[in-house]
Amino acid sequence: MSPLDIDPTPQSSARERVRLDLGPQSYDVLIGRGLLEDPASWEGLPNSATALVVSNTTVAPLYAARLEAVLRARHRQVLRLELPDGESHKDWASLNLVFDALLAGQADRKTVLYALGGGVVGDMTGFAAACYMRGVAFVQVPTTLLAQVDSSVGGKTGINHPLGKNMVGAFHQPLRVVADLDTLASLPPREFSAGLAEIIKYGPIADMVFFDWLEANIDALLAHDDRALRHAIRRSCEIKAQVVQLDERESGLRAILNFGHTFGHAIEAGLGYGEWLHGEAVGCGMVMAGELSVRLGLVEAGFVERLRRLVQRARLPTIGPALGTRRYMELMQVDKKAEAGEVRFVVIDGPGRARMAPAPQALVAEVLTACTAP
Template sequence: MSTAIPSVPAATSPSATVHIDLGERSYDITIAAGLLADPASFDGLPRAAVAVIVTNTTVEPLYGQRLRDCLAGRFPAIHTVVLPDGEDHKDWNTLNTVFDALAAHGCDRKSVLFALGGGVIGDMTGFAAACFMRGIPFVQVPTTLLAQVDSSVGGKTAVNHPAGKNLLGAFYQPLQVVCDLSTLATLPPREMSAGLAEIIKYGPIHDMDFLAWIETNLEALRAGDTAALAHAVRRSCEIKAEVVGADEREAGLRAILNFGHTFGHAIEAGVGFGVWLHGEAVGCGMVMAATLSQRLGLVDAAFVARLRTLVERAGLPVVAPRIDAADNEGRYLELMRGDKKSEGGEIRFVLIDGPGRAVVRPAPDALVRSVIADCCAAG
C-alpha cells in the first residue's frame, strides 16, 4: 500500500488554505499568523445560542480571551471549560468534566464546541462533540505544532485507556481547523521538537523532497521562523488531506500516517502516559520502524542513519526506554498487540518500502524483539 500523492513546490506566503474533501463533511484548514486576532477567521460557522471553548490551564491564560473576543459577536453565550494540562489527564474521567459542563450550560445539538489547545484537548473535545446528544458541531483551534500538522486534521478523536493509547474514540470531523502560527511563539522547545516528529514522518512515507527541505530548514523551524513553519504546516496538512480524503476511516491507505506510532504508543503506555510526549515517542518509534524496515530488506542502512540523524537533530530521543526489567521485549510486544492496527493479535507495522513509500505489514516476533533490544541498548 504505497502513496501516490503529487509533490508541490514550497510556499511563497505564510498564509494558506488546505481543503479536506469529504463530501458533506468537507472543511478547510486555515493557516496563517494572527488568526486569533481576526474575527473573520471564523466566518461561515453556523449560528447557535451557546458556544463552549474547551482548553487547559496552560493555554487559557494565553489565548482564551482572544478566542472569546473573536466569537463574541457570533454567539449570545460563550462558556469556557478549563481542563488540567497533560497526556495523563486524557481519560474518561476528564472527558466527563466536559460532558458535565455541556449539560450544565444547557447545550443543544446546535451548540458549537471549540478545541483550543494541543492534541490532547483536540482529541477530547472532538470525542465529546461526537458523543454529546449523538453529535454536535466542533471547531479545532490547535495551538501546538503537533496539533497543527497532525492531530487536529482528519477527525480522529479519542481518550486513553490503561490498556492502550486512544482505545476509546470515534471518527468525527470538525467544521473547520484554524491554525494560528502566532500561537507557536509561546511553545516550549520540548513541545516544538515533539511537533517536528509529526512533520518529519511525512517525508519517509511519501515525500522525500519534503524530507530534504526539512533537513535544510530544521534550525529555522526549531527557532520558530514563521515562513518556515508556514510551509511545514501547509505541506504536512496537504499530505494528510489527500490521505484522509481517500481513506477517512483508516480502512487502508490512512494507516501509513501511523509511521512510528506502533512502537511509539507502546513507549507512551509502557513508561506511563505523560512521561514522554507523544511526538518524542513517535520520533523514537520512527527510528525503530526504520530499523525494522532495514532488517526486512526494504531500505538500506544509510536511510536509517539519515532518519536517525534528523530525528536527533530535531531534539528528539533516538534511544528507546526499557519498560520492563524482566522481559522488556515481551512487554513491548504485548502493548503493540493492543494497537488499533493489530488484527487477530498480529501486529501490523507501518514500514518504509523504499524512501518515500510506506507499507503496512506484519513482521516475525523474533525480528521485532531484536530491533527492540538493539534500539533500547543503542547509544
C-alpha cells in the same frame, strides 16, 4: 505509497488554506498569523445560542479570552472549560467534565464546541462533540505544532485507556481548523521539538522532496523561522489531507500516517502517559520502524541512518526506554492496527513509500534490542 501530487515549492502569505474534500463534511485548514482574533477566520461557521471553549489550565490563560471575544459575535452565550493539562488526563474523568459543562450550560444540538489547545484537548473535545446528543459541531483551534500538523486534521478523536493509547474514540470531522502560528511563540522548546516528529514522518512515508527539504531546513524550523514554519505546516497538512480524502476511516491507506506510532504508543503506555511526550515517542518509534524495515529487506540502512540523524537534529530521542522485550510485545498487541493478535507495523517500502506489514517476532525483538536502552 508514491510521492503525493502536491506543489512542493515553499509559499508565504498572510493566510494559507488547505482544503479537505470529504463531501458534505469538507472543511478548510487555515494557517497564518493573527487568525485567532480575526473575524474572517470564523466567517461561515454556524451561529448558535451556546458555544463551549474547551481548553486547559496552561493554554486558557493565554488565549481563551481573545477567542471568546471574537466568538461573542456568533454565539449568545460563550462558556469556558479549563481541563487539567497533560496526556495523563486524557481519560474518562476529563471527558465527563466536558459533558458536565455542556449539560450545566443547557447546550443543545446546535451548540458548537471549540477545542483550544494541543492534541489532548483537540482529541477529547472532538470525542465529546461526537457523543453529546449523538453528535454536535466542533472547531479545532490547535495551539501546538503537533496539533497544527497532525492531530487537529482528519477527524480522529478519542481518549486513552490504561492498556492502550487512543483505544476509545470516534471519527468526527471538525467544521474548520484554525492554526494561528502566533500561538506557537508560547510553546516550550521540548513541546516544539515533539511537534517536529509529526512533520518528519511525512517525508519517509509520502514525499522525499519534503524529506530533503527538512534535512536542509531543520535548524530554521528550530529557530521558528517564519517562512520555514509556514511551509512545513502547510505541506504536512496537504499530505495528510490527501491521505484522509482517500481513506477517511483508516480502512487501509490512512494507516501509513501511523508510521512510528506502534512502537511509540508502547513507549507512552509502558512509561505512563506523559512521561515522554507523544512526539518524542513517535520520533523514537520512527527509528525503530525504520530499523524493522531494514531487517525486512525493504529499505537500505543508509536511509534509516538519515532518518535517525534528522530525528536527533530535531532534539528528539532515538533510543527507547528499557521496558523489556516482553513488555513491549504485550503493549503492541493492543495497538489498533493489530489483527487477530498479529501486530502489524507501518514500514518503509523504499524512501517516500510506506505500507502495513506483519513482522516475525524474532525480527521485532532484534529491533528492540538494538534500539532500546540496556
